[in-house]
Amino acid sequence: MTNLPEDFLKLIPTLPDVNVQAFLDAHQQPAPVSIRLHPVKWKKWASDKRPEDLLPVSSPVPWAQHGFYLRERPSFMFDPLFYAGAYYVQEASSMFVDFVMKKWTVQRRSTPALLLDLCAAPGGKSTILLDHLQPDDLLVSNETIPQRLQILQENLIRWGYPQIVLTQAEAHYFQSLPMGFDLILVDAPCSGSGMFRKDRQMCRLWTSGSVWACSKKQQHLVTDIWPALKPGGWLIYSTCSFSVEEDEQVVDTLITQAQAEALHLQIPDGWGIVQTVTPQHRAPVYRFYPDRLEGEGFFLAVLRKPDHQTIQSRSAFLKKQQIFEFEELKTHWPEAYLPKDAHVGLIRHREQAYLFPAAHTHTLHELARRVPLRQAGLCVGKFNKEWIPDHALSLQIGLRENLPALELDREQALRYLQKHSPDANQLTPGWYLVTYHRFPLGWIKSIGHRINNYYPAAWKMNRTIPENFFP
Numbered sequence: 488m489t490n491l492p493e494d495f496l497k498l499i500p501t502l503p504d505v506n507v508q509a510f511l512d513a514h515q516q517p518a519p520v521s522i523r524l525h526p527v528k529w530k531k532w533a534s535d536k537r538p539e540d541l542l543p544v545s546s547p548v549p550w551a552q553h554g555f556y557l558r559e560r561p562s563f564m565f566d567p568l569f570y571a572g573a574y575y576v577q578e579a580s581s582m583f584v585d586f587v588m589k590k591w592t593v594q595r596r597s598t599p600a601l602l603l604d605l606c607a608a609p610g611g612k613s614t615i616l617l618d619h620l621q622p623d624d625l626l627v628s629n630e631t632i633p634q635r636l637q638i639l640q641e642n643l644i645r646w647g648y649p650q651i652v653l654t655q656a657e658a659h660y661f662q663s664l665p666m667g668f669d670l671i672l673v674d675a676p677c678s679g680s681g682m683f684r685k686d687r688q689m690c691r692l693w694t695s696g697s698v699w700a701c702s703k704k705q706q707h708l709v710t711d712i713w714p715a716l717k718p719g720g721w722l723i724y725s726t727c728s729f730s731v732e733e734d735e736q737v738v739d740t741l742i743t744q745a746q747a748e749a750l751h752l753q754i755p756d757g758w759g760i761v762q763t764v765t766p767q768h769r770a771p772v773y774r775f776y777p778d779r780l781e782g783e784g785f786f787l788a789v790l791r792k793p794d795h796q797t798i799q800s801r802s803a804f805l806k807k808q809q810i811f812e813f814e815e816l817k818t819h820w821p822e823a824y825l826p827k828d829a830h831v832g833l834i835r836h837r838e839q840a841y842l843f844p845a846a847h848t849h850t851l852h853e854l855a856r857r858v859p860l861r862q863a864g865l866c867v868g869k870f871n872k873e874w875i876p877d878h879a880l881s882l883q884i885g886l887r888e889n890l891p892a893l894e895l896d897r898e899q900a901l902r903y904l905q906k907h908s909p910d911a912n913q914l915t916p917g918w919y920l921v922t923y924h925r926f927p928l929g930w931i932k933s934i935g936h937r938i939n940n941y942y943p944a945a946w947k948m949n950r951t952i953p954e955n956f957f958p
């Protein structure tokens with residue numbers, strides 16, 4: 488039973504195209520559980536399996552190619568496939584970004600694209616953007632709160648793409664970048680009313696004052712980041728709030744201040760997505776109500792920068808002292824693990840080597856001078872007398888398929904994630920992938936008489952496996 492805040496109850500009848508009673512009734516129903524499968528990893532490691540062979544899937548999410556509703560909520564924490572990045576647990580409405588990205592892909596330029604996810608943690612929508620990238624493209628995934636940045640980093644390592652930079656910056660930092668972005672996603676921090684059904688805590692935290700404060704912040708975010716968008720580039724604006732102040736009014740502000748063009752998306756009627764318009768400019772926007780579809784509250788609009796506008800690059804103090812130094816690496820290519828790929832280069836940061844899209848090394852230099860960088864590319868490991876593969880390499884989408892591997896059952900896999908060493912003394916010395924249903928989970932090294940577990944200590948699964956968990 489969801490007890491909606493008193494002030495919110497008064498607001499419901501004012502929401503665009505709302506059916507008040509159906510809306511209230513839907514809030515007494517349980518929220519559906521949904522996941523998005525990793526398109527590359529499933530194709531690579533489980534092409535002979537259907538999703539229902541490994542997960543309790545019921546039906547597809549209509550607007551997301553790899554999205555599925557589940558019959559029940561499994562204990563994701565005890566599913567090795569979750570740790571392998573085989574899927575991302577994601578609220579269904581927010582997967583609509585996948586549909587928008589398909590539209591963007593059709594009209595994008597063919598040159599290497601630069602994308603920004605401005606408010607990225609915990610990373611759900613960054614994983615969608617990554618699924619739509621070409622090997623030469625780059626995604627800058629940004630988050631201002633340090634603890635959330637850590638979760639973002641972990642989730643993106645699991646997703647396994649090398650076309651990634653992590654930054655920790657306020658929007659205006661990106662204004663000084665000379666190249667501009669082809670696509671920017673602003674999935675803004677919001678008052679969270681769209682999550683009332685899924686997360687009761689949101690009901691307790693919500694106030695009408697928080698709506699007002701969020702609206703101000705959202706207006707700053709979109710107007711601050713707009714100059715960094717290329718002419719013809721798209722800004723996707725989304726929230727999980729029902730409030731017009733955080734949704735339509737923010738879109739209207741951007742149109743008034745920046746002459747943004749709102750794009751109309753052709754959406755099948757049967758999906759239940761409400762297509763409405765903003766009060767001031769009559770711009771098309773999209774609302775998700777839980778009584779009309781299987782998903783939580785969500786709002787989205789796509790704004791295009793007119794071709795005659797420019798990238799309004801602001802001058803900035805370029806950093807004298809670099810926090811993030813890197814150099815391009817020509818040696819130590821970890822050939823044994825990865826197919827040689829013309830698109831991917833190697834860079835070095837401290838002792839570690841990272842895969843990084845070669846077409847964007849200049850972008851990285853420019854970013855490093857202007858924006859606080861936290862990670863660039865995908866760590867493949869370090870060379871210290873011998874090649875020591877990094878955990879991220881085991882989860883990388885381009886990993887070779889014929890590497891030596893030790894396949895574990897569920898119990899063994901969970902024990903591996905708890906940092907126990909598998910019992911496999913017969914292995915000849917060397918590095919091995921640990922796999923579950925063929926999906927890589929991490930590394931072990933056999934040193935003849937012993938197996939060393941290389942699962943990262945910081946990621947160790949600390950939960951106690953319940954008694955009688957395994958049949």
Ligand SMILES: C[S@@+](CC[C@H](N)C(=O)[O-])C[C@H]1O[C@@H](n2cnc3c(N)ncnc32)[C@H](O)[C@@H]1O
Nearest residue numbers: 605606607608609610611612631632674675676
């Ligand atoms: C709605 S959440 C993003 C969810 C994420 N896009 C996803 O799909 O997993 C909004 C995020 O914006 C972050 N944030 C807050 N203030 C910000 C700012 N000034 N600039 C960028 N991000 C900010 C919050 O910490 C939060 O992680």
